Amino acid sequence: MKINVSGHHVDITDAIRKHVDEKFAKIASHYPSLLTLDVIISKEHNRIYTEISTKYIGVHLSVKGEDDVMYPSIAMAAKKLDSALRHRKGQVKANKHEKIAG
DSSP, rough: OOOEEESSSSSSOOHHHHHHHHHHHHHHHHTTTEEEEEEEEETTTTEEEEEEEEEEEEEEEEOOOOOOOOHHHHHHHHHHHHHHHHHHHHHHHHTOOOOOHH
């Protein structure tokens, strides 16, 4: 999985990139059809916002985490993305097994 990390009013260092790669390694193993993640880390009004967007099984997913500190912001966004992906996967499985009314 390719992870594109960019910053808005934040310098993206190697330590930040490594932390993002570690956080999303589990998601990459659970969802192998996920090809890319776009991660934008921004700082506005002394708050850190982490926005993640991707496309999974034909649907665009976007989540946002925020905190006063960068690493918890990334962790919150990763948790929300995992939840959104799990929800979408459940929807796809449910649609696959729908019974035909006869």
